[in-house]
Amino acid sequence: MSALAQTSWRPDGASDPLATRHGLIGAPVSRIDGPLKVAGQARFAAEVSMPGLLHAGFVYSSVARGRIKAIDTAAAEALPGVALVMTHRNAPRMKPPALFGTTPEAAGASDLPIMQDAEIHWNGQTVAVVLAETREQAEEAAALVAVEYESLPAVTAFAAAKAHAHPPESVLGEPAVLEIGDAEAALAAAAVKVDLTFTTPRQNHNAIELHAATIAWEGDRLTIHDASQLVTMTAATIAQVFDLDPKQVRVLSPYVGGGFGGKCLWDHQILGAAAARLAGRPVRVVLSREGVFRLVGGRTQTEQRVALAATADGKLDALIHTGVAAMTAHNACPEQFTFPARHLYAARTFKLVQQVAEMDMLANTFMRAPGESIGTFALECAIDELAEKLGADPVAFRRGIEPEKDPTSSHEFSTRHLNEAYAAGAERFGWAKRSATPRARRDGEWLIGMGCATGTYPYYRMPGGAARITLTADGRARVAAAAHEMGMGTATVQSQVAAERLGLPLDRVSFALGDTELPPSPVAGGSNQTAAIGAAVIAAHTELVKALLKLAGNASPLAGLSTDEVEGRDAGLGKRGDAARFESYASILRRAGRDEVTVQAEAPMPLELQKWSMHSTAAQFCEVRVSESTGEVRVARFLGSFDCGRILNAKTARSQFRGGIVMGLGLALTEETLFDERSGRIVNATMAEYHVPVHLDVPEIEVIWTDIPDPRTPMGARGIGEIGITGVGAAVANAVYNATGKRIRDLPITLDKLL
Amino acid sequence: MQRFEYHRAADTAAAIALAARAPEPHYLGGGTNLVDLMRENIERPRTIIDVTALSSAIEARPDGGILIGAGAKNTAVAEHRAIRERFPMLARAILAGASAQIRNMATVGGNLLQRTRCYYFYDDAAHCNKRKPGTGCDAVEGFNRIHAILGASPSCVATHPSDMCVALAALDAIVHVEGPGGRRSLPFGAFHRLPGDRPDLETALGPAELITAVELPAGAAGLRSTYRKVRDRASYAFALVSVAAALRIEDGKLAEVRLALGGVAHKPWRAATAEAALRGKPAGADAFRAAAEAELAAARPLSGNAFKIELAKRTIAATLSELAGARP
Amino acid sequence: MRFSINGADHEIDFDIRTSLLDLLREHLQLTGTKKGCDQGACGACTVLVDGERINACLALAVQYQGRAITTIEGLGTPGHLHALQAAFVEHDGFQCGYCTPGQICSAVGMAAEARRGVPSVVTADLAATQIALDHDELRERMSGNLCRCGAHNGIIDAVRQVLAREAA
Structure with a gap:
């Protein structure tokens, strides 16, 4: 094995040395941007001031499909302060955005043309944008735009759409249908089995920050201060829409007020840019909360079947997970709910089938753990039901179906420690105190029950990321990547990692992000950002070491050493295992007569994913109290036990896990976007009637982790943004069953279902 | 939001005089509901008369009654010692409503005039007889899980969203109003209307009439009372069903019972049938359940809210049982 | 004006x-x-x-x-944080930071209400003159501030710590 492989992580080679290093890795460092955030000084997209700014008001279609027959903008245009009203009649000509996934840089949530014709494709589509001097004037004017529609027949009922359900071409690059053996035959022959139907509703991200953008043109150069989790792709796609060079579009997004998959490229940024160009003035777009529901898609609804057959000795003879997700003809988000079943459990036969049913509606999109969040709800409730039929403890039952390698791809796992996570979680939670018999515990009118479920989320590392490192003669490093901060603690964690890699104190390292003038970054999605940036920083660091050794020259104690023989330590470079051969960064640069040295490099392609099955797993434990009088469910305790590789910052990681779990409690108990199937219109487009959990809904949530490094990933870490939500729905539902004896297979578990 | 003229009223007479002559006037209290509705273009006043400078005094009377100025903030009422001690159900009902921030803004008068949270009332693209009389009701066959089971009409199945008003209904509060024609007092039960074929008319207030005070008569003072609210999350949500209950037990029998329901009708629902069924009866779970059955016999479910009938029965029984059981 | x-x-x-x-x-x-x-x-x-x-x-x-x-x-300012602002940083009572100013202002107002003896809907005895702000009381009183990142535990820990310090 070459020395390089021993010291530098490669996707197909040896581990990143940081994976086993202590010091800053894993330290519970408080957020570097914390003081700015708590003092209200972090500037978000809607908070950039510009001279001559116009404010945008939006008018939304009230029909699901049809044509604009007439649109009267005269009253709106006559209002004082109104600069223009943009409709399909006067909007600049724009290309439809390239659909996400069709090219590496495509960010379009759908590939429908935006305000280019009179066609209406969903109830809530923008039909006019008003620009005015003040927000108040823009909104008053928007209300005065009168639209007449010619309605066309629309598919707005899931049942009708399901009649034409079909497998999509692929599900995020995976086959929509995957069969091993004859699962239906095995199911038919089995003595112990379950065959169950689960339904999950539409949900919306509802980040607290409203979608917003402050947009200015300077000639053919466009600047967008956006709330974005994909700045590089947004700039590329907006350039494509307006026929510009990507270099002519700059997207800045240093702070994002919550994303969860929702802060991507939607019509409002494109319409804002179009209107700004038409008006010749900068524009601020701040969608209303209703506007967010009308223009920004959420998680789609599904109907899923999980059927499991058990052998007498508690193994799985058949694992069937099939179902249908509502989608549109213009987007690419089939909600991969069968993904957990592809990797979680050993079974002799598999039948995994994803279908989509096309509806006339706003494009659905990725929302925290798309697929896995609701797929684990169905699968893990079914596992609980099967374990009960077998008379087995659900934790012990899962131990018995733990696979040795990936059950459908046959790849080795990079690492997998679900059993350890279950053991530690069960112990800490007091699982042994659970009664296997429902309704065994009560406190007055409150029935008490415990449930558990497995969570899982893949490791992803998207290609296309790069990073820049600037080392200065005063012994400081500035690391930069376009990247995104939506609350994950990106700058904090990346500074920790870079400081450890460079051998610098944390306060000597800064991390800049949220700007397309910095080296490109892939989407902050699929929980991939930490690994994506991490790999790019490793590549840049290798370049930096090369450059420093060159600068150091023959007069240095490092003379003659190659990059793979040295490491960053004590604010300089040193030979591994040799304390004497060392020179500080300051000394190297001073002697070379340099104030600073800057390197940039791209991350290598994610070859690790082709060789290993790479997944995080979790054991989620829940205790609920259910009122026997009213059916109200209160989550009393929750514990998540995670196997996600190396944890890089214990403080921010705990928060991210908890955050996923809290959103999972909403998924389990309260959240539902109400889609009126008569009109195709969302009727609860407010935070008052879309119920995210409030403080009183959230118990103390305990989080533990294995902290076992994944030898195949940068820093030994796997992303943790999404796994928290997975398994939570099932853990809650299984606890509700343990409390009440009622199996609820239709989310959310509102009290009416328990009366 | 449509443009309007803003006036801050110095006294009640000036407010009423202005409301009587100004174009499309609307009184403004804390704004917690009205400002939202104006922003949604559902309320479109041309004249706003800010009445928050008018009486906010809370006067605890020696006879046990309390007079609350219409401008009193929800928080001020809920924290007032006399109200907490004499009418705990009222304090608890207020505290069950909205959030602390909103309770710090919202006035008592404004609370009585809250408008429904029906999804279709709030959506300008939907049909709603309350918002635009004669256009129909999208809730009757739409999402109506949160809608009325009692006293509804084919025109409107909306519910009244207030918690405070449910307690006021149970307490036989008196609403003092003043208008161009002078002063009058309305029993609480006569203040809000059932929808009938005019769901746009929600109260008995005449043109330019202003709520000046709400009076809590001494009658219910000191009764053991509480308020239980059942909703879709633990806090900060409107009621699916709520129960305001008060009782006095003498010699094991219910000497006095007061019961009102929220979340079930176009107005706070005084459960007179259940009260009558219980008066003089021995306190007990069976009696409570039977009374709840009697009250809900008139309930008519919609496609999505049949559960509310059983929920209301159970919540009534649980709340009364808790009150009765808590008696030493 | x-x-x-x-x-x-x-x-x-x-x-x-x-x-x-x-x-x-x-x-x-x-x-x-x-x-x-x-x-x-x-x-x-x-x-x-x-x-x-x-x-x-x-x-x-x-x-x-x-x-x-x-x-x-x-x-407070980033250089001179209010005790609650500092506690939010220490307890990681936020992620994206967007709901945070509202949470902090709300907690300041809540502390004042508590000093005044204002009860909440989870207060068992409404007639009590002193109300201990236990976990349920804090969670109910902060329920008017939504957080979508799920920083609830850190927020309540931060508030609890500052209130306890004030009381000491």
Whole structure:
């Protein structure tokens, strides 16, 4: 094995040395941007001031499909302060955005043309944008735009759409249908089995920050201060829409007020840019909360079947997970709910089938753990039901179906420690105190029950990321990547990692992000950002070491050493295992007569994913109290036990896990976007009637982790943004069953279902 | 939001005089509901008369009654010692409503005039007889899980969203109003209307009439009372069903019972049938359940809210049982 | 119209429809106060008026002339954080940071309510003169501030620590 492989992580080679290093890795460092955030000084997209700014008001279609027959903008245009009203009649000509996934840089949530014709494709589509001097004037004017529609027949009922359900071409690059053996035959022959139907509703991200953008043109150069989790792709796609060079579009997004998959490229940024160009003035777009529901898609609804057959000795003879997700003809988000079943459990036969049913509606999109969040709800409730039929403890039952390698791809796992996570979680939670018999515990009118479920989320590392490192003669490093901060603690964690890699104190390292003038970054999605940036920083660091050794020259104690023989330590470079051969960064640069040295490099392609099955797993434990009088469910305790590789910052990681779990409690108990199937219109487009959990809904949530490094990933870490939500729905539902004896297979578990 | 003229009223007479002559006037209290509705273009006043400078005094009377100025903030009422001690159900009902921030803004008068949270009332693209009389009701066959089971009409199945008003209904509060024609007092039960074929008319207030005070008569003072609210999350949500209950037990029998329901009708629902069924009866779970059955016999479910009938029965029984059981 | 914000007087004219929230954000560039729903349903816009927490989005600015308005900018600065701001950093009581100013202003207002003896809906004995702010009390009293990142545990820990220090 070459020395390089021993010291530098490669996707197909040896581990990143940081994976086993202590010091800053894993330290519970408080957020570097914390003081700015708590003092209200972090500037978000809607908070950039510009001279001559116009404010945008939006008018939304009230029909699901049809044509604009007439649109009267005269009253709106006559209002004082109104600069223009943009409709399909006067909007600049724009290309439809390239659909996400069709090219590496495509960010379009759908590939429908935006305000280019009179066609209406969903109830809530923008039909006019008003620009005015003040927000108040823009909104008053928007209300005065009168639209007449010619309605066309629309598919707005899931049942009708399901009649034409079909497998999509692929599900995020995976086959929509995957069969091993004859699962239906095995199911038919089995003595112990379950065959169950689960339904999950539409949900919306509802980040607290409203979608917003402050947009200015300077000639053919466009600047967008956006709330974005994909700045590089947004700039590329907006350039494509307006026929510009990507270099002519700059997207800045240093702070994002919550994303969860929702802060991507939607019509409002494109319409804002179009209107700004038409008006010749900068524009601020701040969608209303209703506007967010009308223009920004959420998680789609599904109907899923999980059927499991058990052998007498508690193994799985058949694992069937099939179902249908509502989608549109213009987007690419089939909600991969069968993904957990592809990797979680050993079974002799598999039948995994994803279908989509096309509806006339706003494009659905990725929302925290798309697929896995609701797929684990169905699968893990079914596992609980099967374990009960077998008379087995659900934790012990899962131990018995733990696979040795990936059950459908046959790849080795990079690492997998679900059993350890279950053991530690069960112990800490007091699982042994659970009664296997429902309704065994009560406190007055409150029935008490415990449930558990497995969570899982893949490791992803998207290609296309790069990073820049600037080392200065005063012994400081500035690391930069376009990247995104939506609350994950990106700058904090990346500074920790870079400081450890460079051998610098944390306060000597800064991390800049949220700007397309910095080296490109892939989407902050699929929980991939930490690994994506991490790999790019490793590549840049290798370049930096090369450059420093060159600068150091023959007069240095490092003379003659190659990059793979040295490491960053004590604010300089040193030979591994040799304390004497060392020179500080300051000394190297001073002697070379340099104030600073800057390197940039791209991350290598994610070859690790082709060789290993790479997944995080979790054991989620829940205790609920259910009122026997009213059916109200209160989550009393929750514990998540995670196997996600190396944890890089214990403080921010705990928060991210908890955050996923809290959103999972909403998924389990309260959240539902109400889609009126008569009109195709969302009727609860407010935070008052879309119920995210409030403080009183959230118990103390305990989080533990294995902290076992994944030898195949940068820093030994796997992303943790999404796994928290997975398994939570099932853990809650299984606890509700343990409390009440009622199996609820239709989310959310509102009290009416328990009366 | 449509443009309007803003006036801050110095006294009640000036407010009423202005409301009587100004174009499309609307009184403004804390704004917690009205400002939202104006922003949604559902309320479109041309004249706003800010009445928050008018009486906010809370006067605890020696006879046990309390007079609350219409401008009193929800928080001020809920924290007032006399109200907490004499009418705990009222304090608890207020505290069950909205959030602390909103309770710090919202006035008592404004609370009585809250408008429904029906999804279709709030959506300008939907049909709603309350918002635009004669256009129909999208809730009757739409999402109506949160809608009325009692006293509804084919025109409107909306519910009244207030918690405070449910307690006021149970307490036989008196609403003092003043208008161009002078002063009058309305029993609480006569203040809000059932929808009938005019769901746009929600109260008995005449043109330019202003709520000046709400009076809590001494009658219910000191009764053991509480308020239980059942909703879709633990806090900060409107009621699916709520129960305001008060009782006095003498010699094991219910000497006095007061019961009102929220979340079930176009107005706070005084459960007179259940009260009558219980008066003089021995306190007990069976009696409570039977009374709840009697009250809900008139309930008519919609496609999505049949559960509310059983929920209301159970919540009534649980709340009364808790009150009765808590008696030493 | 004259406004007193964070101890400074502002003389300013604006469209009468302007909310206190938009006055702060769009006219005075005090953007620490956040807009999350503009409907009184999320609490991100919480500010203090004469020490009481309110939702600035539901407040017509014109109604608040001459009142003492305190925003997050008036509580502390990154260099000189208010005790609650510092506790939020220490306990990681936020992720994206967007609901955070509202949570912190709300907690300041809540502490004042608690000192006054204001009960909450989870207070067992409404007649009590002293109410201990246990976990349920804190969670109920903060429920008017939504957090979508799920920082609830850290928020309550931060508030609890500062209140306990105050009491000590």
